[in-house]
Amino acid sequence: MTAEAVTEARAVPVPPARARRPLGSRLAEIAGGSVVRVVLILVGLFWLVPTIGLLLSSLRSPEDMSASGWWTVFTRPSQLTFGSYRKLLENGDITHSLLNTALITVPATVLVVVVGSLAGYAFAWMEFPGRDWWFLAVVGLLVVPVQVALIPIAELFGKIGLFGTIFGVILFHTGFGLPFAVFLLRNFFAEIPRELLEAARLDGAGELRLFARVVLPLGGPAIASLGIFQFLWVWNDMLVALVFTKSGTQPITVALQTQVRQFGNNVDVLAPGAFISMVIPLAVFFAFQRQFVSGVMAGAVK
Numbered sequence: 001m002t003a004e005a006v007t008e009a010r011a012v013p014v015p016p017a018r019a020r021r022p023l024g025s026r027l028a029e030i031a032g033g034s035v036v037r038v039v040l041i042l043v044g045l046f047w048l049v050p051t052i053g054l055l056l057s058s059l060r061s062p063e064d065m066s067a068s069g070w071w072t073v074f075t076r077p078s079q080l081t082f083g084s085y086r087k088l089l090e091n092g093d094i095t096h097s098l099l100n101t102a103l104i105t106v107p108a109t110v111l112v113v114v115v116g117s118l119a120g121y122a123f124a125w126m127e128f129p130g131r132d133w134w135f136l137a138v139v140g141l142l143v144v145p146v147q148v149a150l151i152p153i154a155e156l157f158g159k160i161g162l163f164g165t166i167f168g169v170i171l172f173h174t175g176f177g178l179p180f181a182v183f184l185l186r187n188f189f190a191e192i193p194r195e196l197l198e199a200a201r202l203d204g205a206g207e208l209r210l211f212a213r214v215v216l217p218l219g220g221p222a223i224a225s226l227g228i229f230q231f232l233w234v235w236n237d238m239l240v241a242l243v244f245t246k247s248g249t250q251p252i253t254v255a256l257q258t259q260v261r262q263f264g265n266n267v268d269v270l271a272p273g274a275f276i277s278m279v280i281p282l283a284v285f286f287a288f289q290r291q292f293v294s295g296v297m298a299g300a301v302k
Contacts, residue, residue: 051278058084058271065268084272094273096248097255101277103166104241104251105234108173112230113223115174116181121211123182124189125197135186141179149176150243157244164246172244173234181226188222189215224288235281252277 056070059080064072073079088094122128123135153172154163162168192215200210216223238253245254256273 054271054275054278056080058275060084062268065271084268085276088269088272088276091259091269093255094252094259094269097250097252098276100166100245100249101235101251101253104169104173105231108170108177108234109227109230111170111174112177112181113227116178116185116226117216117219117223118211119178119182120185120189121215123186124192125215126207135182138179138182142183144176146176146239150240154243163244164249166245166249169240169244169249172240173230173237177230177233181230184226185219185222188219192218228285228288231284232281235277 053070056073057065059082060070060073061079061081061083064079119138123131123138157163157168162171197210197214200214205213236253237251238257241251241254242257245251250258252273256270256277259269259273
């Protein structure tokens with residue numbers, strides 16, 4: 001072997017032998033991955049137990065629910081019936097409250113997303129007097145508790161004729177949802193490259209066209225995340241609805257509460273009603289899950 005060959009052989013790095021790795025560390029790595037997966041599966045199943053129990057309870061008759069627990073369905077599947085759902089949907093108060101919930105949640109979500117997007121773009125890329133101070137004022141509103149504003153706003157709505165109306169509840173949810181929306185979207189829009197916006201302006205794009213053609217597509221994940229959060233907050237709200245609604249404008253959360261009889265023994269109404277109230281926001285979340293995860297990851301990377 002020549003001297004050059006010996007030199008090249010010495011220069012080539014030799015990978016460490018796999019056998020040199022301690023057996024204990026390899027077994028710990030294998031066991032660690034398996035244990036983590038098993039623990040995550042168990043946690044997921046444990047988290048789903050209340051939901052599964054509510055679903056199975058809603059599919060049982062009142063007699064079966066009073067006689068045994070919901071887990072007996074696995075040994076006696078003949079207990080399953082849709083009678084409670086038929087009874088619930090024949091209840092005019094419940095069906096009307098579902099409509100009221102949609103009439104409150106959808107406009108409150110759309111208004112927060114639209115106004116929050118416009119305000120977030122203005123605070124991020126438009127120049128106007130006192131911009132930073134106005135933004136600090138909006139951020140300061142995040143610390144105002146909802147409970148503090150209930151009585152003053154209720155008195156104000158009573159004087160102007162909005163108390164007890166669906167429009168008044170929409171205004172309340174919109175007002176308290178906007179500070180977080182502006183704060184979230186302003187920070188997200190501010191990360192858009194300035195060169196991209198300047199190139200669009202050089203092409204003759206105005207502010208509205210720039211917002212619609214450039215900012216909105218890039219901010220889609222953050223806007224979807226905000227829409228999901230706002231929809232869930234408004235749909236599941238009970239405190240504001242208890243204060244600002246009347247018998248004809250109550251959402252599903254208040255309607256279910258008013259259906260509780262003495263000692264709460266009407267599980268045949270509460271179980272299917274609660275499950276229907278829970279399924280709709282879950283469907284919305286899973287429908288926009290990809291956009292939600294994209295928005296969370298984009299915020300984490302930035």
